[in-house]
Each structure stands twice: as structure tokens, then as C-alpha cells.
Amino acid sequence: MQTKKKVHWRAHAVLIVVLVAMIYPMVWLVGASFKPENQIFSTMNPLPLSFTIANYISGWTATGTSFTVYLGNSLTVSLCTVVANVASCSVAAYAFARLDFAFRRFWFGLMLGTMMLPFQATLIPQYTIFFNLNWVNTFLPLVVPYLLAYDAFFIFLMVQFIRGIPRELDEAAALDGAGHVRVFFSVILPLLKPALLTTTILTFIWTFNDFLRQLVYLSDHSRYTAPLGLNAFVDRASGSSYGGMLAMSVVTLVPTVAVFLVSQRRLVDGVATTGIK
Amino acid sequence: MSDDSGVAVLDPPVSEQAAPPPPRRKRKRHKHNLAGYGFLAPWLIGLFAFTLIPMVYSLYLSLTRFNLLTAPQWIGFENYTRLFSDERYLQSIKVTLLYVVTSVPLKLAAALLVAVALNRGLRALGFYRATFYLPSLLGASVAVSVMWRQIFSRDGLVNQFLGLFGVQGADWIGDPRYAMWTLVLLSGWQFGTPMLIFLAGLKQLPQDLYEAAAIDGAGRFTVFFKITLPLLSPMVFFNLVLETINAFQTFTPAYVISNGLGGPIDSTLLYTLYLYLKGFGSMQMGYASAMAWVLFAVIGLFTAIYFWSARKWVNYAD
Numbered sequence: 072m073q074t075k076k077k078v079h080w081r082a083h084a085v086l087i088v089v090l091v092a093m094i095y096p097m098v099w100l101v102g103a104s105f106k107p108e109n110q111i112f113s114t115m116n117p118l119p120l121s122f123t124i125a126n127y128i129s130g131w132t133a134t135g136t137s138f139t140v141y142l143g144n145s146l147t148v149s150l151c152t153v154v155a156n157v158a159s160c161s162v163a164a165y166a167f168a169r170l171d172f173a174f175r176r177f178w179f180g181l182m183l184g185t186m187m188l189p190f191q192a193t194l195i196p197q198y199t200i201f202f203n204l205n206w207v208n209t210f211l212p213l214v215v216p217y218l219l220a221y222d223a224f225f226i227f228l229m230v231q232f233i234r235g236i237p238r239e240l241d242e243a244a245a246l247d248g249a250g251h252v253r254v255f256f257s258v259i260l261p262l263l264k265p266a267l268l269t270t271t272i273l274t275f276i277w278t279f280n281d282f283l284r285q286l287v288y289l290s291d292h293s294r295y296t297a298p299l300g301l302n303a304f305v306d307r308a309s310g311s312s313y314g315g316m317l318a319m320s321v322v323t324l325v326p327t328v329a330v331f332l333v334s335q336r337r338l339v340d341g342v343a344t345t346g347i348k
Numbered sequence: 349m350s351d352d353s354g355v356a357v358l359d360p361p362v363s364e365q366a367a368p369p370p371p372r373r374k375r376k377r378h379k380h381n382l383a384g385y386g387f388l389a390p391w392l393i394g395l396f397a398f399t400l401i402p403m404v405y406s407l408y409l410s411l412t413r414f415n416l417l418t419a420p421q422w423i424g425f426e427n428y429t430r431l432f433s434d435e436r437y438l439q440s441i442k443v444t445l446l447y448v449v450t451s452v453p454l455k456l457a458a459a460l461l462v463a464v465a466l467n468r469g470l471r472a473l474g475f476y477r478a479t480f481y482l483p484s485l486l487g488a489s490v491a492v493s494v495m496w497r498q499i500f501s502r503d504g505l506v507n508q509f510l511g512l513f514g515v516q517g518a519d520w521i522g523d524p525r526y527a528m529w530t531l532v533l534l535s536g537w538q539f540g541t542p543m544l545i546f547l548a549g550l551k552q553l554p555q556d557l558y559e560a561a562a563i564d565g566a567g568r569f570t571v572f573f574k575i576t577l578p579l580l581s582p583m584v585f586f587n588l589v590l591e592t593i594n595a596f597q598t599f600t601p602a603y604v605i606s607n608g609l610g611g612p613i614d615s616t617l618l619y620t621l622y623l624y625l626k627g628f629g630s631m632q633m634g635y636a637s638a639m640a641w642v643l644f645a646v647i648g649l650f651t652a653i654y655f656w657s658a659r660k661w662v663n664y665a666d
Contacts, residue, residue, distance in 0.1 A: 086470075093479075096495055096496070100495045103498075112503045115508045159394070160391075165387055166391075170379075171384065172384025172385060173381055173384075185399055189596065189643055191623055192403060192641070193406065194627070195627050196637070198628075199405070216398045219393050219395075251383040255387070280490075283600065283620070286603075287624075298490040302490050305490075305494060305604065313498065317494070317498065320491035320494045323490065323491045324486060327485070328482075331482060331485060335478040336474065338481075339481055339544060342544045342545070
């Protein structure tokens with residue numbers, strides 16, 4: 072017994088050292104964002120000696136466009152993508168998990184295949200399509216694909232979940248005369264809630280943090296999302312105004328970290344059981 | 349999951365085209381063709397519009413000279429042959445392969461070590477798991493890349509830490525010998541996702557083998573290499589495939605750390621970054637399409653090699 076306890080102590084000690092080393096950069100970032108410019112690189116101590124919010128004030132409008140605009144754009148894109156993704160993927164998942172139609176296995180295999188496809192393979196042709204539709208520099212190229220269940224990963228996640236829902240429930244509803252639409256809305260969707268929540272959280276965080284697609288499609292500062300705004304800041308700031316840059320990094324991290332803190336239990340369990348990118 | 353024949357027997361025989369099709373009957377033909385394709389329609393349209401047609405189109409573009417504004421000009425395989433005399437392209441392949449073969453093992457090793465350390469019924473497991481997972485959730489973002497760049501700058505956190513031991517740190521970001529390794533470390537920092545998957549796998553391992561090993565007096569290393577690792581090999585395989593595919597597609601950190609240029613002297617010119625520069629920087633979209641297809645083929649090759657080699661080292665006991 073006693074040796075067992077000792078082992079655990081050592082495990083805790085090692086884990087805490089690793090944990091501190093991992094978390095330290097983030098703590099430093101937050102601390103530095105509240106330091107006066109001349110103290111940011113003078114000490115490892117993450118706590119500011121003299122606390123100031125000047126970096127947040129100067130950084131907020133440093134690119135000429137306010138971060139209010141960037142954050143608003145990011146939230147718009149992320150929330151639209153979440154709604155589109157949840158709706159379209161759940162519908163497709165119901166078909167794969169519950170309905171018996173011709174070539175189902177073929178389509179299912181193809182769907183799994185698209186999960187492995189590098190997005191670069193379609194980046195340029197997609198861009199030319201959206202360019203010809205005159206959709207470049209709008210949010211449409213970022214959202215519309217998700218209306219059509221573009222991210223097969225979430226279909227797969229929901230198919231797995233629906234397969235765990237007892238079929239007797241559908242059948243009881245069907246005996247009462249419910250069609251597939253009714254079964255889907257009144258039986259499957261309510262029970263699918265945990266998977267829908269995981270989808271919501273992950274879609275939100277991934278979309279909010281996404282960079283390349285937004286970089287390619289959005290060119291106007293008034294349309295920039297938070298990552299693009301921050302990137303514009305980095306381009307402009309090289310050499311000066313580190314404080315503002317770090318402060319705005321914190322600002323763009325806040326929404327995703329907040330979502331993480333609220334949902335971490337579900338998220339961690341979801342990843343553990345489904346295996347995520 | 350299991351065939352619920354009880355209900356099927358209770359089902360009254362219903363005529364072929366009854367409006368709400370009975371949920372379960374004897375498997376004759378496909379019962380739900382109409383409803384099935386109805387529910388599948390959005391995904392099917394998306395599949396053709398955003399994946400299949402673009403892929404074919406991209407294959408065509410890769411055989412043309414195309415700058416978006418004028419019509420594509422057919423040039424056959426010229427883009428592909430040009431790739432292999434393009435010094436920067438060859439450099440980007442070198443950099444990317446180096447990145448993949450170092451960052452993936454580093455990340456998986458860290459994930460496995462921490463997962464094994466966590467898998468002992470420790471207190472505060474939930475706290476550890478969540479905290480270790482956070483970096484991989486934030487990892488691909490611009491903000492984290494900005495943070496990383498500052499930490500490894502000449503007077504950043506890392507060099508201050510080294511200074512405590514009297515070591516004069518290098519200019520990690522500005523020196524072409526080291527810039528790449530900051531990207532590899534950033535990837536290693538994000539070991540949270542594979543760690544969670546390993547942890548879930550470790551929980552499933554049969555305990556009797558460990559008891560038997562303890563009775564035989566096996567040491568901790570023996571137990572790890574002879575029992576844990578072989579039993580966990582399906583998880584290792586799964587993570588290896590996923591992380592390799594992800595590593596080939598890394599873009600944001602390289603872009604932010606090098607100011608979008610892949611420098612210093614192309615030492616962080618990851619494949620996707622070069623593709624972006626060619627396609628959207630100098631509008632050589634035919635050339636960039638060819639690059640995308642080569643990347644697709646390389647990822648396919650890696651995956652094929654993994655699956656082929658899996659027979660030799662992945663242990664599917666059940």
C-alpha cells in the first residue's frame with residue numbers, strides 16, 4: 072500500500088512539472104498583455120509589476136479597423152457554420168444510420184474517403200468556383216459548404232451515435248403512423264443531443280480558429296475575422312507595439328477558451344470516444 | 349444494432365407503397381430509396397459541388413496555365429515537370445518531410461508517455477486531461493502562433509529561462525538552422541488529442557495480463573514494451589495515420605512565424621505555405637493545382653504504406 076502511494080506522488084510531481092511547462096507560455100501571454108511595453112521582455116515573471124490595460128486600448132484599433140468588427144465577423148461566421156453543420160450533418164447521418172436505400176454502402180465509403188482528403192486538393196477549384204459566383208470577399212464561401220454537410224467527420228460522429236439509439240423507439244413511432252420526417256424530428260433529434268452538442272462545440276472552435284480559408288476568401292478589412300485582424304496586426308507591428316499584439320492575441324483566444332471551459336468535460340469525453348483530428 | 353426480429357414478426361404485412369413505410373420488414377429490396385435519397389440530398393449535392401467536381405476540375409487545371417482572370421491554357425504535363433526543377437519546391441518538400449517525420453513521432457511519444465502516467469487512477473484526472481488537451485484545441489490558431497513566435501524570439505521566454513543557467517540562447521525564429529524546430533516543438537506541444545485517444549485505449553486493456561506479469565516479477569519497462577505497447581498498437585496506428593495527414597497540411601504556424609514567407613531562407617517553407625504563395629500570391633493556379641495533386645498522392649502513399657505495414661506490427665487481438 073505504502074509503495075503505491077509513493078508512486079502516485081511521483082506521478083503527480085512529474086505531471087505537474089510537465090503541466091506547468093505547457094501552460095506557462097499561455098500564462099505568460101496573458102500576464103504580458105497587461106504589462107507596460109518596456110517590461111514585456113525584461114522578465115520571466117508572468118505577473119505584471121505595474122498593471123495596465125493600455126495595450127488593449129491601443130491594440131483594439133491599431134489596424135485601422137476595430138477588433139469589435141473582427142470579433143463580430145468571426146462570431147457571425149462561426150455561428151452560421153455551427154447551425155449549418157448541425158442541421159445538414161444530422162440529416163445525412165439519419166439516412167446513413169437508419170434508412171435502407173440503394174448504394175448506401177458505396178456512398179458511406181465515399182463519405183469516409185472524403186474525411187481523408189487533404190483540403191488543399193479542392194482549395195483552388197473551389198476558389199475559382201466562388202470567384203465566378205462573385206462570392207469572394209463575402210462569408211458565403213465559408214458557410215455555404217457547411218449547409219451541404221461538407222465536413223464528413225461530423226456525419227460519421229452522428230452515424231455512430233444514432234446506431235446506439237435503440238431501433239424500438241423509431242419503430243414504436245412508426246407504428247403510430249409517424250413518417251421518416253416525424254421520426255427524425257421527434258425521436259432521433261432529441262436523443263442525438265449529446266452528439267449535436269459535441270458538433271456545436273467543435274465546429275465553433277475550429278471555425279473560429281480557422282485561418283487559411285478565411286485568408287483566401289476575405290480581402291476587405293471590414294470583412295476580416297479575428298484571426299485575419301490579428302494577422303494584419305502582426306504584419307504591421309513587426310518591431311513595435313508588442314504589447315498591443317499580445318493583448319489582441321488574448322482577445323482572439325478568449326471566445327474559444329471560454330467555450331472550452333464551459334464544455335470541457337463533454338469535449339474531452341467526446342474526443343476520447345470518437346478520436347478526433 | 350442486433351436484428352430486432354421480435355418487432356418484425358409483429359409487423360402486419362403492408363402493401364408495397366404504403367405512405368409511411370413500415371420501419372422494419374423482411375429484407376427484400378431497399379425499402380427507403382425515396383426517403384433515403386431525400387435525407388441524403390444535401391450531402392450528395394455538397395459532395396458533387398464541393399468535392400468531386402472540384403477535384404476533377406483541379407486535375408484539369410493542373411494541366412493548364414491559369415491565373416484566374418483569363419481562360420486556362422492547356423500545357424499538358426509542363427506544370428508537373430517544372431515542379432521538379434523548381435528549387436523552392438524541392439526545398440518545400442525537404443522541409444515538409446523533415447517536419448512530418450520529426451513532429452509526428454514527437455507528438456505521439458509525448459501523448460503516450462503522459463497517457464500512461466495518467467492511467468493509474470490518479471486523483472484530479474479530469475483536471476489533467478482537460479489541461480493537457482487545451483493546447484491541441486487552440487493549437488492551429490494565429491494567436492497561439494503569435495505567442496510561440498514571441499516565446500522563441502531573441503529576448504523571449506525561452507532565452508530568459510536558458511539565461512538562468514548561464515546559457516546564451518540563439519535567435520530561434522530568425523536563424524534558419526533553428527526556425528523549423530520551433531514549429532516541430534509547437535506541434536509536440538499539442539499532444540492532447542492523441543493523448544486522449546491513448547488514454548481511452550489504455551482503459552480497455554485487460555488487467556489479467558498485468559497481474560500475470562506482476563506475479564512473474566516483470567519490471568515496469570518490460571511491462572510497457574511487452575504488454576502495453578503491443579496491446580495499444582491499433583491506437584498507435586490510428587493516431588499515426590491521423591497525425592501524419594494533419595502534419596502534411598500544417599499552414600498557420602509556418603505562415604505566422606515566417607511573416608507569410610517561409611523564411612528565414614525558406615527554412616519553414618511548408619508545402620501548404622508554398623502552395624498558397626504560388627496559388628494566391630503569384631496567381632499561378634495551374635501550378636498550384638499540380639502541387640495539390642502531388643500532395644494528395646504523397647499523403648495517399650504514406651497512408652498506403654501505413655496500412656501495408658500495419659499487418660506486421662498492429663496487433664488486432666480480437
